[in-house]
Each structure stands twice: as C-alpha cells, then as structure tokens.
Amino acid sequence: MSIRTMVVLFFATFNSLWLAHVFVVLYLQGYYPISEPVRWIAFGELVLCLAVAGLGIERLLNIRERH
Numbered sequence: 001m002s003i004r005t006m007v008v009l010f011f012a013t014f015n016s017l018w019l020a021h022v023f024v025v026l027y028l029q030g031y032y033p034i035s036e037p038v039r040w041i042a043f044g045e046l047v048l049c050l051a052v053a054g055l056g057i058e059r060l061l062n063i064r065e066r067h
Contacts (some may be wrong), residue, residue, distance in 0.1 A: 009060050016053035020046055 023046035028034040036042040 005044075006063075009056050009063075013053050013056035013060065016049045016056060020049040020053060023049060 011031050022032055022034075023036075024040040025032050026034070027039055027046060
C-alpha cells in the first residue's frame with residue numbers, strides 16, 4: 001500500500017467521523033454553528049456518515065491484515 005493511499009483513507013475516515021459528530025449534536029440538540037430543524041434528517045445523515053467511516057475503517061483493517 002502506498003503512503004498516499006493510507007493518508008487518504010485516514011483523512012476520509014476522520015472526516016466521516018467528524019461529520020458524524022456534527023450530526024449527533026444536530027440530532028440531540030438541534031443547534032451547532034449550523035442548524036437542522038428536522039431531526040430525522042440529521043439522524044439519516046449520521047447513519048450515512050457512520051457507514052462511510054465504516055468502509056474506510058474496514059479497508060484500513062484489510063490492508064493491515066495483508067501485511
């Protein structure tokens with residue numbers, strides 16, 4: 001695996017988890033520096049971000065197991 005691939009996977013995973021944090025706050029409190037008036041949309045976005053983060057984590061673990 002190249003260093004570039006590893007950096008991109010780490011960045012994508014971190015970014016997805018950061019967005020998941022934002023959507024958790026929007027779902028629970030409804031306000032961040034941005035706002036989401038409809039709670040279920042924030043929950044759907046949270047699920048989507050966690051799924052994308054899970055794909056990145058799975059790929060990182062598979063790469064690590066091979067070497």
